[in-house]
Amino acid sequence: MLEKQNLLGLTQVKLKKFFSDLNEKPFRTKQIMQWIYHQGALDFGDMHNFSKDLRQKLQAIASIELPEVTSINNSKDGVIKWVIKLGEENHIETVYIPQKDRGTLCISSQVGCSLACTFCSTGYQGFNRNLQNHEIIAQVLIAQNHLKDKNKRISNVVFMGMGEPLLNESPVYDACDILLDDWAFGLSRRRVTVSSSGIVPALKRMSDTVPVSLAISLHAPNDELRDILVPINKKYPIKELMKACHYYLNAGTQERHVMFEYVMLKGVNDSIEQAQELSKLINFWFQGESAKVNLIPFNPFPETKYTTSNDIAIDKFQDILYRSGIRTTTRRTRGDDVDAACGQLAGKVVDKSRRSAGRD
Structure with a gap:
């Protein structure tokens, strides 16, 4: 049959x-x-x-099949996290973040992640497989159907959940197509964001394929530190990544924007000198172009060796960037009481990469 x-x-x-x-x-x-x-x-x-x-x-x-939702977790600040079962004891997580003027849904693109960024809980779970088209879109439909009863809506969708979207290109591109389609979700291109750690060849392909917003997980102002925090940097160093971001900004006819995400790790990447180095990096490559930095207070998880930068350090870091002419925001931590904050998504992954077994 x-x-x-x-x-x-x-x-x-x-x-x-x-x-x-x-x-x-x-x-x-x-x-x-x-x-x-x-x-x-x-x-x-x-x-x-x-x-x-x-x-x-x-x-x-x-x-028309939706996967099983094994749990729905409601944070005290209004964040909702769905844990979704995908067979073989694999689970992914999807998070809704309500704000005054919008509702953002953070969706996953892989079961686990193979990139092993050292500050990310998903990276500690190892990697099992890519999600299929229907598994990506199912997350949006599950959330939409749940939120209708609460008179809430999804205004933005971000590929910032489990996995590296640009290591699962075709399903992610199809999902973006559906998110933008007026016959489906009808979101504007600026309200759909793909976040990548910097898979340079795929980033160039995405630039020519789907007209959505781009976020880059930067997290360090130089290659020496980024090699440690974001190991894919050893293959695609910052200079190559910046060139690819330039390609993205100039692809297509409509104005585009790039956002650099920078998780704040105490004593690791949050010094005044590193803020000055980052400002020089951004201004060198994007002077007069539409680029901004989003500072993200680190959200701890059990296996981590890192701690969160204090508010004073974050404020000083932001001020240095702002004074150098770089649009800079600091993300407010949401949903950490249900492990739904940025960097905390872990799901449950049957690791096929054998990486998680080697963690100490």
């Missing part, structure tokens, strides 16, 4: 081909996307503008 085609996560182009192969008219694509993403329908039987024959045919060969 053939496995049913899960229609969740198929782009408009792929759905048109699916219906064409069934000798159905192209307008069926718009209908089913609106049923799934606007109405939250998961049963073909509920799609009353389809003929009975088409509904029966779809039930025989296709499905």
Whole structure:
């Protein structure tokens, strides 16, 4: 018996081909996307503008399946974390962060992560596999269906959960396509952000493929320190990364922006000298261009050797960047009481990389 085609996560182009192969008219694509993403329908039987024959045919060969949610954790500050089971005892985590003017959903792109950034809880879990299209989009649909009952909405989606998005390119690009599609979630390109540790060749491909916002996990002002904090830097050092960011800014016809994320680690990367070095780096490469820095107070997890920079150090660091003309913000820690803050997402990963076994 053939496995049913899960229609969740198929782009408009792929759905048109699916219906064409069934000798159905192209307008069926718009209908089913609106049923799934606007109405939250998961049963073909509920799609009353389809003929009975088409509904029966779809039930025989296709499905709209969401993975199992094993727990929903509500933080005291309004953050919501979903733990989602993906078989083989693997779990990923998805986080909703409500703010006064928006609601941001942080989604995962892999089960675990292979990059081993030393300050990130996900990196300590090892790596199992990439997520498929439908598993990425399922996170958004699960959250959207849950939030509707609470009169809350998703205004922004960020690929800042578990995994490195640019090591799972095709599914991530398809997911971005669906997030931007008016027949699906209809988000603007500036409200969808892909965060990368700096996979330079993929970053260039993304620049030409999906017109979304870019965040770069920088975390150090020089190669010597970044080699330790973000080991992929040994393969794609800062100079190559900065060139790729320039390529991104100048790709396409619409104005683009790049945000550099910088986690604040006490006594590691938070000194006045390092702030001055970072300001020189950013100004050298992006003088007069649309780039900003987002300082992130480190969020501890059990296995870590790092501690969080104190407020005075963070304020001084931000002030140096600001005085050098760099737009700089400090991210407020949210959801840390349910381990949903930045860098704390761990899920449950059956590690196939054998890396987690070697941790001390």
